[in-house]
Each structure stands twice: as C-alpha cells, then as structure tokens.
Amino acid sequence: MxxxxxxxxxxxxxxxxxxxxxxxxxxxxxxxxxxxxxxxxxxxxxxxxxxxxxxxxxxxxxxxxxxxxxxxxxxxxxxxxxxxxxxxxxxxxxxxxxxxxxxxxxxxxxxxxxxxxxxxxxxxxxxxxxxxxxxxxxxxxxxxxxxxxxxxxxxxxxxxxxxxxLDALQPAIDRAQETFAPAFEDFAPRFAKQDVIYTMASGASYGAAYSFAICVLMEMQWINSQAIHANEFFHGPFEVLDKDRCFILLKGLDSTRPLEERADGFLHRFGSAENLLVLDAERLDLAGIDPVFAGNLVPLIFFDTLWRFAYKVAELRKHEMLEARRYMKKIAY
The missing domain is CATH 3.40.50.10490 (Glucose-6-phosphate isomerase like protein; domain 1)
Structure with missing residues (x-):
C-alpha cells in the first residue's frame, strides 16, 4: 500500500x-x-x-x-x-x-x-x-x-x-482559544498568586498535563507543580486537596474520560470551584476532526490553549516566560 x-x-x-x-x-x-x-x-x-x-x-x-x-x-x-x-x-x-x-x-x-x-x-x-x-x-x-x-x-x-x-486542527485550536478565554481571564489572577498548582489528566491528555506542569509552571514560572494521573489521584495525592488548593484538570474525549470525570467530581466535592480550572473537551467545536481521532487531537488543543493562560499568569506575576530561566540552556549541567 x-x-x-x-x-x-x-x-x-x-x-x-x-x-x-x-x-x-x-x-x-x-x-x-x-x-x-x-x-x-x-x-x-x-x-x-x-x-x-x-x-x-x-x-x-x-x-x-x-x-x-x-x-x-x-x-x-x-x-x-x-x-x-x-x-x-x-x-x-x-x-x-x-x-x-x-x-x-x-x-x-x-x-x-x-x-x-x-x-x-x-x-x-x-x-x-x-x-x-x-x-x-x-x-x-x-x-x-x-x-x-x-x-x-x-x-x-x-x-x-x-x-x-490534522487539516482541521488549527481552526479547532483557534475556536478553543475563544471558548476558554473567559475562564482564563477569571482564573489567572488567582492562580498567579499561587506557589503550588497541580495538573491532572489521563489517557492521551496526560502528556499535555505533564508538559504544562514541568515545562511551563515549574521551568518558566517557578511554580511548584506535579502532573497527577486522574486515577492515581485516588491512590495518595488526593490527600493534599482542600478549599485553598489549585488544580488544572483536563477532561478529554478518549476512552479514559470516566477517570477524569471521577476526579472532577471529587475535586468539586472537597475543593473550591474558584480554584479548579477545568478544561472540558466536550465544550469544543471539533468540526472537521474525525471522531476516531478526536480524543487524540484534543491534547494538542489543551496544550496550545494553556500557553495562552500561562502568558496571562506570567504577566500578572511580572515574570518572564523564557528569559528569566536561571539554568536551562544557560549553564553546563
């Protein structure tokens, strides 16, 4: 073939x-x-x-x-x-x-x-x-x-x-920016004041949560973070949850979505909604994306839109996203 x-x-x-x-x-x-x-x-x-x-x-x-x-x-x-x-x-x-x-x-x-x-x-x-x-x-x-x-x-x-x-992906990302913009405006002022923000996902979306935790929050904003798998959350990490703790939860469209939904329910049961930024792929307009690949392409939409949120947080913290790094690509290690 x-x-x-x-x-x-x-x-x-x-x-x-x-x-x-x-x-x-x-x-x-x-x-x-x-x-x-x-x-x-x-x-x-x-x-x-x-x-x-x-x-x-x-x-x-x-x-x-x-x-x-x-x-x-x-x-x-x-x-x-x-x-x-x-x-x-x-x-x-x-x-x-x-x-x-x-x-x-x-x-x-x-x-x-x-x-x-x-x-x-x-x-x-x-x-x-x-x-x-x-x-x-x-x-x-x-x-x-x-x-x-x-x-x-x-x-x-x-x-x-x-x-x-893939041809339909960029338009979907552009529409997602508009969909999530109000939430980013709402959450950025509160998250900018935090020293710890956790990210959570499962399945195809876990990589996006991992990248945002270690490469954006920790590397570029010096905010302590950890990417938590949505099911592993219930095997220890949920003990850190209280009304003051901030989480970003990515709810995708792949077969592991029920794991993220369970985590969402627990977060809102014992946390505070104002500290829980939930990006739900069911809100997205995925026109042109074949349903068989929707769950696989949503993580890139999450990843791309979260950068917009990161820059809002950086501006409020008066902290440069890339230039302020102390070690990355600046010393031998």
Whole structure:
C-alpha cells in the first residue's frame, strides 16, 4: 500500500525506507516537553495496533538498556532543537543495537539529526516566535508516523482521515482559544498568586498535563507543580486537596474520560470551584476532526490553549516566560 501524498515528506521518506512488517517493538524516547508527546503517541498506537511499545526518558533508556531492543525495533526520538545530549546518546545507543531510528527535530543539521537513520522536521512557535499551523507540529508528525506504521504493517488504514483531521486542527485550536478565554481571564489572577498548582489528566491528555506542569509552571514560572494521573489521584495525592488548593484538570474525549470525570467530581466535592480550572473537551467545536481521532487531537488543543493562560499568569506575576530561566540552556549541567 502507499501512504497519502499529503503526508509530510520527511515522514513519507522515513516510513518508505522501513520494513514495517518486520517491526516488533516501538520505543518512544525523549526528555522534558518532547517526552510529553510520546505518551499520546503510545496511546494512539495502543488503540490501533497490537505492536508492543514503551515510553522512556532518554537517559533511562540507555541506562536501563531493555533486552527487547534489537534489529526488529523502531525507536522514535524527539528533541525540539536536536541538541538534547541524552536524546542524541539514546539514538546512538539504539543504532548500536541494530534498531531503526527516526528523529523529530526543527533543526535538520542538529546532533540528533545526524545520529538517527531518518529525520522528520516539524515547526515549533515556542522557539521561533512565528505562529504555525498545528498540522506541522511535532504532535502531528508523530501521529502520522504511528498511523502510517500501523497501515504499512497490515493494520487498519486510517491515514486519510488522520490527514483530514490534522487539516482541521488549527481552526479547532483557534475556536478553543475563544471558548476558554473567559475562564482564563477569571482564573489567572488567582492562580498567579499561587506557589503550588497541580495538573491532572489521563489517557492521551496526560502528556499535555505533564508538559504544562514541568515545562511551563515549574521551568518558566517557578511554580511548584506535579502532573497527577486522574486515577492515581485516588491512590495518595488526593490527600493534599482542600478549599485553598489549585488544580488544572483536563477532561478529554478518549476512552479514559470516566477517570477524569471521577476526579472532577471529587475535586468539586472537597475543593473550591474558584480554584479548579477545568478544561472540558466536550465544550469544543471539533468540526472537521474525525471522531476516531478526536480524543487524540484534543491534547494538542489543551496544550496550545494553556500557553495562552500561562502568558496571562506570567504577566500578572511580572515574570518572564523564557528569559528569566536561571539554568536551562544557560549553564553546563
């Protein structure tokens, strides 16, 4: 079979060189914000393929050295700038074991790009400041890789509905900005005064909560946070909940939504509504997005809209989002 010509050229090249039916294990490898996109990618693969897969932090991947890593493995790595040394080392390690490697990065001449078998480029407004169409994001590229692999390996071919859904994603994000804007205006003044804000989600949306917690609240605003899985919340973390504690809850549209709904009920039972920012995907206009992919694309909508909220909080705190960082990309570590 052939993949849609509307697929990204880098993805087409990488998958075209791959013997998809020989792949027995997929590894999703990255660090930080790039690691966050690997969780929904694995979720998508789990939904549509019996292929075994794992998500690893890049350094732990090398240190753990899974015995299942071999010439029948596909290792998908991501680093926005391609300069994350742990991810580059992971690519080199994977190739030393005979695995096929695909690296996602915005920099085609970066260390990661030179360390992998195949390079897939994407666009990222957070480093360039230039707005993009979400169909060119790292989320979109990795979803194309996953669903292309599924189709080429003999599974269901949903590549055309995926492309159509990705084309409709940016308009959906733009509409979501308007939908959530009143809540952001309401919650930002209260959240800007907080030293601790927790984020919560499950399923495909967990990566968005993870990224917002560690890369935005902690890295860029110095606000203590933790991404809490919506079910793990009931196995310890719920003990921190009181009327003063602030939470951001992402309620998606995938099969794990009941977990988030349960958490929502508990939060409003013992917390205070004015401190519970709930982004509910059921409020969104997802016109053009195929229902089979709605749950998978909603996390990118959450991720994108939350940046708008983060900048409102930063302005109120008089704290620069990127420039004020003390360590990130400023010292050796």
């Amino acid at each position: 052939s993949l849609p010509r509307s697929y990204d050229a880098g993805v087409l090249s990488a998958l075209g060189a791959l013997d998809a039916k020989s792949i027995k294990h997929v590894f999703f490898i990255a660090c930080g914000g790039s690691l966050s996109i690997m969780h929904p990618a694995k979720f998508l693969l789990d939904q549509h393929s019996p292929l075994a897969s794992d998500v690893y932090n890049a350094a732990e991947f090398v240190s753990r050295a899974p015995r299942s890593l071999d010439e029948k493995s596909l290792v998908i790595l991501c680093s926005m700038t391609g300069t994350t040394k742990e991810t580059t080392a992971a690519a080199e390690f994977a190739r030393s074991k005979g695995a096929v490697t695909i690296g996602l990065t915005v920099e085609p001449a970066s260390p990661l790009a030179t360390a992998v078998d195949h390079v897939v480029g994407f666009e990222a407004p957070y480093t360039t400041g230039v707005p993009i169409d979400a169909k060119n994001s790292n989320y979109a590229r990795i979803y194309q890789i996953v669903m292309g692999l599924v189709a080429l390996a003999g599974g269901e071919d949903l590549t055309q509905p995926l492309v159509a859904s």
